[in-house]
Amino acid sequence: MSQLPFTSKLPDVGTTIFSVMSALAQQHGAINLSQGFPDYPCHPRLTQALGEAAQLGHNQYAPMPGLPALRQAIAAKLQLQHGSAFDADAEITVTAGATQALFTTIAAVLHPGDAAIVLDPSYDSYAPAIAAQGAQAIRVPILPPQFAVDWERVEAAVTPRTRLIIVNNPNNPSTSVWGTQDLAQLAAIAERHNLLVLADEVYEHLVLDGLQHHSVLAHPALRQRSVAVYSFGKTFHATGWKVGYMVAPAAITAELRKLHQFLVFSVSTPAQHALAAHLADASHWQGLSAFFQPKRDLLAAGLSQAGFGLVPSQGTYFQLADYSALQPDMDDVTFARWLTTEHGVASIPVSVFYAQPPQGMRVVRFCFAKQDSTLQQAVQRLARV
Numbered sequence: 344m345s346q347l348p349f350t351s352k353l354p355d356v357g358t359t360i361f362s363v364m365s366a367l368a369q370q371h372g373a374i375n376l377s378q379g380f381p382d383y384p385c386h387p388r389l390t391q392a393l394g395e396a397a398q399l400g401h402n403q404y405a406p407m408p409g410l411p412a413l414r415q416a417i418a419a420k421l422q423l424q425h426g427s428a429f430d431a432d433a434e435i436t437v438t439a440g441a442t443q444a445l446f447t448t449i450a451a452v453l454h455p456g457d458a459a460i461v462l463d464p465s466y467d468s469y470a471p472a473i474a475a476q477g478a479q480a481i482r483v484p485i486l487p488p489q490f491a492v493d494w495e496r497v498e499a500a501v502t503p504r505t506r507l508i509i510v511n512n513p514n515n516p517s518t519s520v521w522g523t524q525d526l527a528q529l530a531a532i533a534e535r536h537n538l539l540v541l542a543d544e545v546y547e548h549l550v551l552d553g554l555q556h557h558s559v560l561a562h563p564a565l566r567q568r569s570v571a572v573y574s575f576g577k578t579f580h581a582t583g584w585k586v587g588y589m590v591a592p593a594a595i596t597a598e599l600r601k602l603h604q605f606l607v608f609s610v611s612t613p614a615q616h617a618l619a620a621h622l623a624d625a626s627h628w629q630g631l632s633a634f635f636q637p638k639r640d641l642l643a644a645g646l647s648q649a650g651f652g653l654v655p656s657q658g659t660y661f662q663l664a665d666y667s668a669l670q671p672d673m674d675d676v677t678f679a680r681w682l683t684t685e686h687g688v689a690s691i692p693v694s695v696f697y698a699q700p701p702q703g704m705r706v707v708r709f710c711f712a713k714q715d716s717t718l719q720q721a722v723q724r725l726a727r728v
């Protein structure tokens with residue numbers, strides 16, 4: 344059949360930039376600093392626990408909201424982080440990665456004709472998930488090099504149809520980390536306009552230079568009206584496991600689960616057993632800044648020596664680099680492809696995260712969740728650019 348027997352919900356969506364750049368890296372044997380995933384193994388006890396769980400026979404459906412042991416371990420972690428109690432039964436739902444938590448929330452909240460505010464540069468899954476509901480993404484740009492949010496501009500974008508604001512802190516791809524003032528502004532706007540906040544906090548533990556992550560869950564007003572989303576893929580160096588969770592007040596969680604049970608019903612049982620055991624040891628998630636900071640410094644120094652301008656990376660495991668001194672006339676998509684095919688290092692162009700990219704933006708994103716030897720090799724190649 345040459346014509347679809349239905350109308351596409353996402354006529355303008357192609358393959359994600361992450362898949363495109365990883366495929367190009369593979370095709371050209373380039374060092375892949377594009378898509379965000381580690382090239383080193385996750386903790387041996389985690390993989391061992393997965394094998395043991397399967398061998399012990401934990402191979403059938405988990406309960407719909409997640410394994411009780413994992414939800415209790417998450418509640419204990421949240422209590423330790425934020426100093427208040429979370430109800431493992433009513434407020435925590437285990438999901439197939441953060442991606443499913445994001446989509447589930449967006450689908451639960453938005454009706455056709457509704458609007459959701461998205462701050463650009465935005466992670467690539469938000470806008471298509473909104474469009475798939477027949478709703479509108481209102482995209483408010485945040486500009487380099489500071490990537491500071493203009494909260495007046497955000498509030499001016501709210502309309503009577505706006506139901507949701509999606510935020511991502513620490514931010515991918517801008518690598519900025521919010522202060523308490525940002526959360527106060529967000530809370531004021533959400534309360535004035537009765538918005539739900541969808542807080543993508545998958546990089547909560549990847550905050551550098553002694554900065555603090557300020558979660559919506561630690562803010563009393565925001566906690567009442569937020570869905571906070573997390574990813575074990577990021578925290579435990581296991582992006583392929585695709586397990587995450589979402590935390591929201593009981594009444595909101597009940598609505599999210601109505602959709603969750605028909606999207607996935609439940610999530611990998613042996614993986615949940617392994618994660619529950621691993622989470623209990625706080626040292627597995629508390630030392631991530633110390634682990635990543637030297638990697639960030641190694642890559643940043645190499646980029647700087649190679650003639651790139653650096654946007655300070657406050658959080659996530661990405662480093663933004665301005666290449667305007669090297670190739671002033673190349674747009675970033677062309678530059679990222681050229682760097683991959685001609686110099687053997689793959690990155691991600693940042694303009695693709697904007698509905699309307701800032702004029703003349705010359706910035707690409709490099710992932711430093713890599714072995715030091717990989718980063719050293721990349722730096723050597725970049726020195727020849």
Ligand code: PMP
Pocket residue numbers: 379439440441442443466511515543545573574575576577582585586587
């Ligand atoms: N949100 C952001 C900001 C991300 O960078 C990613 C990619 N890890 C996700 C969500 C998706 O996470 P997951 O792989 O757990 O679905």
Ligand code: GLN
Pocket residue numbers: 359361362377378379380515
């Ligand atoms: N979150 C990853 C990144 O930002 C990509 C995940 C994906 O490919 N969907 O690189």
